[in-house]
Amino acid sequence: MAREESVEASRLLQSFERRFLAARALRSFPWQSLEEKLRDSGSELLLDILQKPSGDSVTLSESSAIISHGTTGLVTWNAALYLAEWAIENPAAFTHRTVLELGSGAGLTGLAICKMCHPRAYVFSDCHSLVLEQLRGNILLNGLLLESDATAPAQHPGHTTHNTESPRVTVAQLDWDIVTAPQLAAFQPDVIIAADVLYCPETVLSLVRVLQTLSACQKDRQAPDAYIAFTIRNPETCRLFTTELGKAGISWEAAPRHNQKLFPYEEHSEMEILKLML
Numbered sequence: 001m002a003r004e005e006s007v008e009a010s011r012l013l014q015s016f017e018r019r020f021l022a023a024r025a026l027r028s029f030p031w032q033s034l035e036e037k038l039r040d041s042g043s044e045l046l047l048d049i050l051q052k053p054s055g056d057s058v059t060l061s062e063s064s065a066i067i068s069h070g071t072t073g074l075v076t077w078n079a080a081l082y083l084a085e086w087a088i089e090n091p092a093a094f095t096h097r098t099v100l101e102l103g104s105g106a107g108l109t110g111l112a113i114c115k116m117c118h119p120r121a122y123v124f125s126d127c128h129s130l131v132l133e134q135l136r137g138n139i140l141l142n143g144l145l146l147e148s149d150a151t152a153p154a155q156h157p158g159h160t161t162h163n164t165e166s167p168r169v170t171v172a173q174l175d176w177d178i179v180t181a182p183q184l185a186a187f188q189p190d191v192i193i194a195a196d197v198l199y200c201p202e203t204v205l206s207l208v209r210v211l212q213t214l215s216a217c218q219k220d221r222q223a224p225d226a227y228i229a230f231t232i233r234n235p236e237t238c239r240l241f242t243t244e245l246g247k248a249g250i251s252w253e254a255a256p257r258h259n260q261k262l263f264p265y266e267e268h269s270e271m272e273i274l275k276l277m278l
Helices: 002-021 031-041 043-050 078-089 108-116 129-141 181-187 201-216 235-247
Strands: 098-102 121-126 168-173 191-195 225-231 251-254 271-277
Touching: 078 108, 078 191, 078 225, 078 271, 098 108, 108 121, 108 191, 121 129, 129 168, 181 201, 191 201, 201 235, 225 235, 235 251, 235 271
Parallel strands: 098 121, 098 191, 121 168, 191 225
Antiparallel strands: 225 271, 251 271
8 A cells, every 4th residue: 555655646746847847837736636645644745846856947937828919929839848858858969059949939948958958059039029028038037148139149249247157048039031041141050949830831931931041051061950849730731841841952851759758748749850951
């Protein structure tokens, strides 16, 4: 009986830890189960919970609405969690490199990479002013130094107070429909990532245009690695993405599925990460 109670307590701890790591709303925590367990086990279980999670954590401010003020970028979507898990399992893809994230939203993926994968520099980008405002707040909330806003980090060489153990962090306003080749070239990324940005045909076409432009403006530099994570909601939209990549001369392959299971997903979702060869 004691073994069964231990297993149940372990599951309860894991549930709390995963929900905490995923920045879930407090109402999603198993409070009733916790209350019942505390009556039986006393303070020992409470101490275990207070000591969780181990390692680093990410704190986020999000909107309570899926769509707010005309944008979906104020909440974290499943593919962002999935890409963060993949990055934590594959830190070498980002270590000592400059990362450009397209459509950063609330910033969870980038914050996880900044804290766990040790990039040299990280550029968060989005187009909506409210998303950018919330994004800056989340970066500061997690103790990262935020450089002055810029079209590209190359225009801001950094501050003398910068902690060399932390990446140079920049937030850029980036509208995929009007951004120019010189603006994209100035970022000089080693890695490009995006999560859950394939939600409509128009966005797919704009994204492929940006990726094609980034590919063309490398000149003598080594082409950046690119990883696009998405939830398969509409197979036709996913097929459009791969078709447009082919038209742009961008080859791709599916990244191997990872074993990290850090985040709980509220609903059944089929997710995938494509590695692009720019």
